[in-house]
Amino acid sequence: MGHDRMTGALREFDLAVVGAGIVGAMTGHLALEREPGLRLLTVDQLDQLDQLDQGSPNATGLSAGLDVPTGRDERQRELAARSTALYRRLRAGRPGLPVRPLDTFWLLARDNVGRLRETMAGPVLEEADPDALSGVFPGLRPSGDQALLRSGGSWRADVAGLTRALLDEQRGRSGCAVREDEEVTSLRPYGDGFLLAGEGGRALAWCRTAVVATGPWALHGPFGERMRAAGLRIKKVAAFHLDLRPAGDAPALIFEDDDAFLLPQPESGRWLFSFTSQEWDGSPVLGPPALSDGDHREAVRVLRRYVPWLAGALSGGRAFYDGYTPDRLPLVEPVPDHPGVVVAVGGNGSGFRLAPAIAERALALLSPGYLEPQSLGSGRS
Structure with missing residues (x-):
C-alpha cells in the first residue's frame, strides 16, 4: 500500500x-x-x-422521485438522457426495484411550447386531448392561450x-x-x-x-x-401532499410556466404537489426546514390558477435542503x-x-x- x-x-x-x-x-x-x-x-x-x-x-x-428527461442546456440534457438510460438498464436487470414508468402531461402558455420542446432530452411532445385528464382532474381545460401536451419516457421512484x-x-x-x-x-x-x-x-x-x-x-x-x-448554496425544496387517492396509472401533470408539478403517489394514497421555494442559505445542521405560510400561499396560488378545487385538498407536506450551483x-x-x-x-x-x-x-x-x-x-x- x-x-x-x-x-x-x-x-x-x-x-x-x-x-x-x-x-x-x-x-x-x-x-x-x-x-x-x-x-x-x-x-x-x-x-x-x-x-x-x-x-x-x-x-x-424526501425526494419526489420524478425523472423527466429535460435540460435547460445541452450539458444538462446530456446528463438527463444518460441518467434515464441508466435507470432503464437498472430496472431491466432488477425489475423489483421501486422505479416505474410514468405518463406525463404539460400545461403551459402556447407561446412557450417551442422553448419546452428544445429542453426535451429524448421524449417527444405531442398535443394532448384535454379529455384525457377529465377523469383525473375534473374541470381542467386549457384556455385559448394555453397548450396541453403529453410525453412518455418519464419515471417515478420511491427514492x-x-x-x-x-x-x-x-x-x-x-x-x-x-x-x-x-x-x-x-x-x-x-x-x-x-x-x-x-x-x-x-x-x-x-x-x-x-x-x-x-x-x-x-x-x-x-x-x-x-x-x-x-x-454552492443551500436552498429549501418544498412540497405539499394532497389528500386524494390517485389511480395506479395516474400521470404526472407539470405546470411548466410556474416550475411546479403534481405527482401521483398511489402507494401512499396521495398526490404530491411540488413548487418552487426561494428560501436560501439554510443549514441541515440546524434540522429540517419547515413549511411556511408563504409556502402555503404559493402552493394555493398555483393550484387556484389551474385546478382551483385542488387547493382545498392540501394536507401536510415536506421540506428539505439541497445544494444549488450558480x-x-x-x-x-x-x-x-x-x-x-x-x-x-x-x-x-x-x-x-x-x-x-x-x-x-x-x-x-x-x-x-x-x-x-x-x-x-x-x-x-
Whole structure:
C-alpha cells in the first residue's frame, strides 16, 4: 500500500464514498458493476435505514422521485438522457426495484411550447386531448392561450426504497462496508491514499480513492470551503401532499410556466404537489426546514390558477435542503491537491433525476477508462 502500518487497525478500501444518499448509493452501485471485486466503503453521518423514512433533512428520503428527461442546456440534457438510460438498464436487470414508468402531461402558455420542446432530452411532445385528464382532474381545460401536451419516457421512484436496495447490495458483498451514523470531517493524504477522519481527527478508515457526495451537507463536510468558493448554496425544496387517492396509472401533470408539478403517489394514497421555494442559505445542521405560510400561499396560488378545487385538498407536506450551483449544473470535479478524490454535489433539486449520470461522471474522473472518451463532456459535468 505504500505507507507505514500506523493504520494497521483500520480497514483498507479501494474506494470510499462519503455520503449515502441516492448519488452516493448510485456511485457505489456503478463502481461495483464495473469492478465486482472492488473493496468499497460507503459512509454517512445519518443512519439511512432510519432517516430515509423519518422526515430527516435528507434530500434522498424526501425526494419526489420524478425523472423527466429535460435540460435547460445541452450539458444538462446530456446528463438527463444518460441518467434515464441508466435507470432503464437498472430496472431491466432488477425489475423489483421501486422505479416505474410514468405518463406525463404539460400545461403551459402556447407561446412557450417551442422553448419546452428544445429542453426535451429524448421524449417527444405531442398535443394532448384535454379529455384525457377529465377523469383525473375534473374541470381542467386549457384556455385559448394555453397548450396541453403529453410525453412518455418519464419515471417515478420511491427514492428512499431504491437507495436502501442499492446500499443493501453493497452490504452483502465481501470486502465492502456501509457505515452509518459516522461523520467524516476530512480526508487526509496518507501514503498512496487517504485517511478518512471523524470528529476530533479520529481515523475511521483508509482508502485509495474517494468520492464526496454529501448532498445538502456539502458545506459542512470535507472540502466544504472549496464548494462554497465554487458558489454552492443551500436552498429549501418544498412540497405539499394532497389528500386524494390517485389511480395506479395516474400521470404526472407539470405546470411548466410556474416550475411546479403534481405527482401521483398511489402507494401512499396521495398526490404530491411540488413548487418552487426561494428560501436560501439554510443549514441541515440546524434540522429540517419547515413549511411556511408563504409556502402555503404559493402552493394555493398555483393550484387556484389551474385546478382551483385542488387547493382545498392540501394536507401536510415536506421540506428539505439541497445544494444549488450558480449554473444549475452538478458540481462534479477532482480536488486539485487531493489526487484521487472527486466531489459530486449540487443536485439542484434534481438529485434523483441526475444521480446515475453524476455518479458515472465522478467515477470517470477517478478512472479515465471508465467511459468511452466520446461520451464524456469536458470540464464541469
